Amino acid sequence: MSERGTALLEASGPARRAARPDPPRRGPAALALGLLRTARPRQWVKNTLVVAAPAAAGELASLETARQLGLVFVLFTAAASAVYLVNDARDADADRAHPVKRRRPVAAGTVPVPLAYAVGALLGLAATAAAAVLCNPMTAALLTGYLGMQLAYCVRLKHVLVVDLAVVTTGFLMRAMIGGVALGIPLSRWFLITTGFGALFMVAAKRYSEAVQLASHKGATRALLTEYTTGYLRFVWQLAAGVAVLGYCLWALESGGTANGSLLPWRQLSVIAFILAVLRYAVFADRGTAGAPEDVVLRDRPIAVIGLAWAAMYGMAVADL
Template sequence: MSTEIEATAQQTAVEAEAPPQPIRGGLLGGLVKLARPKQWVKNVLVFAAPLAAGRIDEWAVLRQGLYIFAIFCIAASAIYYVNDAFDVEADRAHPKKKYRPIASGVVPVKLAWVLGPILGLIAIGLSFLLCNPGTALIVGLYVVLHVLYSFWFKHVQVLDLMMVASGFLFRAMVGGVAADIPLSRWFLLTAGFGSLFMVAGKRYSEMVLMGEEAAKTRASLANYSITYLRFVWQMSVAVTVLTYSLWAFDIPKGDATLAWQQLSLVPFGFVLLRYAVYVDEGTAGAPEDVVLKDKVIVGLGFAWLLMFVLGVFHV
């Protein structure tokens, strides 16, 4: 592994072990931190389907994307409120999670139990009013399934991986549904297996990094072996590359434009290979930190995005 990757991996590992910052702003600051705004970056996936369809430049489509981005931020925050309220006793016994807003006493448990369902209902209602019934159905399924995940599914082998991966898939789907854009089967397969790669890679990294202590941090890891999780993330990344390739080479006959979407397979594949280094080393426990702090991944990501855009718009 190169020196640059080692440095980034070590920085990620050190930050993961750093003590949590104190919560500022009292109750309001606690409510904001409880909503996990740092995780909202995942919601940019709602723009994936309109971009892949080459319609992101239409104001009506972009507007729906902005609506659903905000709606998913609300829905995700609702899940975090309910999850942390449900896990409060376990979090208080954890060396790091005890500093979370509810576990530390900054946010009352009863208030989180009230606000969580309210935010979930608001998200579903807004998706129906601002978008369409199909969008409301997806948002509703996202909220219900992830509440069930917090209560039960996260302790069920394999289902826990599927539930977390489904959150990414729902985000990738909902942008197209909100804008009435047909979803490509290759797009759905790429998004689905790509999501599974990220989730299985995160769990694998946690096991590599923490060893026997991993199950104390995340109880569901007691159900897995490190070899099984390695199989899942390696299988899922292989299928992701395969389905993306099938999309990239699915060009209508007579299209004489330069095949940018085919060329986009190169940076796309190398991004996955670069990220897999962190997974294999056990330092991909926080995917958003790895992706944003590795300059090579960022550079390859921009190259992929440029080629992807040129391809879908037939430039």
């Protein structure tokens, strides 16, 4: 071998060793942290949707309401975490081909696959058992239905065209329903339409972004992205956004003008903030950068400001100010 070849080989050896990933840590602390990360604490913010129905009905004033909603939030978080653990255990091989998901603890080897299955099963059983004991029958049934549907999604439904979008959307809708169900609050048809199609808008926008960003190796990361076209996913999120806006407008206008001496028709005026929020979110969807909904909502300051303005107007409508 020439001197130049020997030098290149010697130089490449340390580079290869430096590029090689460190072996996963398996100590108790690393396992506990890995399990916590697999439970997706950042996504627990989605479970705050349990207050949506009571807030829309103006039923957040009492301590008993707060206690019940807190309990429902914890139970739904446990059920969702169980699903995340099972999902990551099943998808470990596919996640290793994803530029971001390969860092998940199960895919990286920090959390063994059997342990992820075991902890997921325990969390799921604990959540359903606690719901049966501590909540009314409809709440327990809804939580159990959510868990069963999401596990079916992990096993099979994520591979069925269109059904995968419907299942993820229904998961968001169940979050929004369960608070009203727990408190015995009737759910408005417009509330269900707006929430359901708003969720479909965000789910389809996320799929569209994945299809745009991972076009070169999408089959290895999410199998159904080879079946969807970007044109179809764009059509879905645009249709869903339109129906969500229409549903919200009908919901807001259903109450008529000002009520009980209110200075302004706050409920109707909140339509402006709602449409602005949809338009702002659509910017990210159109660019193909609408990833996880909680990331878009929490990181974009204009959406946060619009959301606060909407909450203020809707709050004043509920309080008849």
